[in-house]
Amino acid sequence: MKINVNNLTYKTLSEGSIPALLELQEDAFAHAGDSTDFLRRNTPETLLPCFGGDSLVLGAYDGELLVAFGILYCAGDTKENLAHDLDEVSDVTENANVKLVIVRYEYRGNGLQKELIARLCAHAEQRGYKWLSSTVSPENPWSMNNLIANGFTEAKVLVKYGGLKRILYAKKIN
Numbered sequence: 435m436k437i438n439v440n441n442l443t444y445k446t447l448s449e450g451s452i453p454a455l456l457e458l459q460e461d462a463f464a465h466a467g468d469s470t471d472f473l474r475r476n477t478p479e480t481l482l483p484c485f486g487g488d489s490l491v492l493g494a495y496d497g498e499l500l501v502a503f504g505i506l507y508c509a510g511d512t513k514e515n516l517a518h519d520l521d522e523v524s525d526v527t528e529n530a531n532v533k534l535v536i537v538r539y540e541y542r543g544n545g546l547q548k549e550l551i552a553r554l555c556a557h558a559e560q561r562g563y564k565w566l567s568s569t570v571s572p573e574n575p576w577s578m579n580n581l582i583a584n585g586f587t588e589a590k591v592l593v594k595y596g597g598l599k600r601i602l603y604a605k606k607i608n
């Protein structure tokens with residue numbers, strides 16, 4: 435469904451939005467057919483650390499309806515920080531992860547992922563981060579294109595999350 439993207443509003447979300455994020459995640463799985471390897475299923479426990487600090491959970495709303503969200507996760511020196519796999523980065527705390535973007539099925543094709551990634555990048559840049567990174571399934575050309583459109587380049591191919599192939603993308607900022 436083509437929409438006028440100028441009618442959307444963007445809001446910084448808090449922990450109270452977790453049920454709405456999980457609902458939108460289920461919308462993605464419901465439309466994924468047999469190929470479910472493209473996404474790790476988040477739980478309240480995996481989403482909770484993405485709130486607070488320099489992290490950002492950004493929602494795009496059409497009226498009252500959450501139609502897309504993006505998560506920038508500043509994972510500190512935990513194992514979730516994707517910069518552990520980036521050879522160029524000596525201090526992983528200078529990296530923020532573009533962890534997840536989901537667009538409601540009916541709203542796909544309006545460039546919302548590209549817009550959300552741009553907003554997450556701007557936030558990280560403003561907070562003084564030097565690197566951004568993200569992993570994408572090779573079966574997800576839409577996410578790859580939207581990362582590339584935001585200046586990310588492929589760093590390496592990884593096997594993560596119990597055997598899933600992932601392409602690690604990175605972008606130097608600041």
Ligand SMILES: CC(C)(COP(=O)(O)OP(=O)(O)OC[C@H]1O[C@@H](n2cnc3c(N)ncnc32)[C@H](O)[C@@H]1OP(=O)(O)O)[C@@H](O)C(=O)NCCC(=O)NCCS
Nearest residue numbers: 462472534535536537541542543544545546547548576577
């Ligand atoms: C990946 C995703 C966020 C991209 O959504 P988006 O911002 O709407 O994508 P774009 O606007 O760049 O879409 C470009 C084109 O690809 C199509 N497209 C996007 N995602 C698609 C999908 N999963 N399956 C089939 N076609 C898709 C769009 O319809 C559009 O086609 P059009 O040009 O003919 O209109 C969205 O597909 C999604 O939420 N997928 C499920 C969750 C996911 O995989 N997230 C990424 C993991 S980090």
